[in-house]
Amino acid sequence: MSAHLDQIRDQQRETWDRFSAGWKKWDALVLGWLAPFGHAMIRQAAIKDGDQVLDVAAGTGEPGLTVAGSIPNGRVTVTDLSERMLQVASENATNRGLANFETRICDAGALPFADVTFDAVLCRFGFMFFPDVAAAAEQLRRVAKPGARVCAAVWAAPDKNAWATTIMSTIARHVEMPKPPAGAPGLFRCAPEGMMAAVFADAGLRDIREEEVTTTMVHDTPEGYWAFMTDIAAPVVAGLGQADVVTRERIKAEVLDLAGKAVREGRVELGATATVVSGTR
Template identity: 75%
Template structure:
């Protein structure tokens, strides 16, 4: 891996270690919010009891923990770059009495598993952060058994994800946010139509299938949405760090007003759309 990619990897590890406490605090909400994407991934992966499953960049353990409960005679390995995120995953497994589950801290670009090890490989919202998308796709393919399914989820276009743009576009109106280099890690890095399908094809996967899945992020109040985003979203914190006290106050006021416009039946509901991509190891 080049020095530049090493730097990206190290920055990602530092970021996720730092934000692990926030993710643990909001884990129940995140589980409900992202559940539809996990359900679609598991369906496309065609996982069966007795399978050995790998969940890459699983953070606090999902969707790997959900898979583990569904295959009591199988085994799930979850990986992440952040040891602290994996500590939360292990805590979640113990709390739910899940024993057919293990964690492994590692880089998705250099998975420490033998070729053709797993019956299914999953990666939910990890590709957007990997230093090199193509390398990670090849690694996920390498460790899958012939005939096994590799499945990922990536965020769709910004206009289809108000959960993120409600706050990020507001910050950008008040703070000078330099445009990141093309291809740099970020929420919408993998949103371009066909990008992930091409990466999967180039990695040696066949029978590529894509499905758009839409759900909503739900919060009790606009204030709860604000607190959630400043505790779990690194780009939000980075943007707010550029704002002085006055700008930060204006940003918060604007975000709360926008979130209040998304109230439905007394709750804040913000659209969230992702593409689920699945392919088969030849």
């Protein structure tokens, strides 16, 4: 890996470690919100009891935790760059009484596992942040057994993800943020139609399928949405950090107003859409 990619990886590790407390605080909300994407991946992976399953860039443990609960005679290994995120994953596994679950700190671009080790390989919302998307796809293919399914989820286009754009677009209207280089890690980096299918094909996977999955992020109040995003989203915190006190308050007021317009039956409901892509080793 080049020095530049090493730097990106190290920045990612530092960021996820720094925000791990926020992710732990909001873990119950996140687990419920993102569950439909994990369920779609698990279905496409055709996981069965007794399988050895790898979940890459799993953060606080999903969908690996759900998989471990469904295959008592199998085993799930989850990886992440962030030791602190994996500590939360281990706590979650303990709380659920899962003895067939283990964590491993590692880089998705250099997985420390032998070739053809796993019966299924999952990666939910990791590819957008990997320094080298192609290298990561090759690693996921490498450690999969022949016939195993490799499945990933990535965020779809911004206009399909109000959960993120409600606050990020508001910040962008008030704060001049540096434009990232083309292909730089970011939330919507893998959103272009067909991008991940091409990445999987280039990695040597076959029988590639794509499925669009949509769900809703729900908060009790607009203020709850603001608190959540400012606790867990590094780009939000970075953007607000560029604003003076008056501008920050103006941003907050506009975000609360927009979130208020998304209230349905007394709760804030914001759309979230991702592409689930899978291929066979």
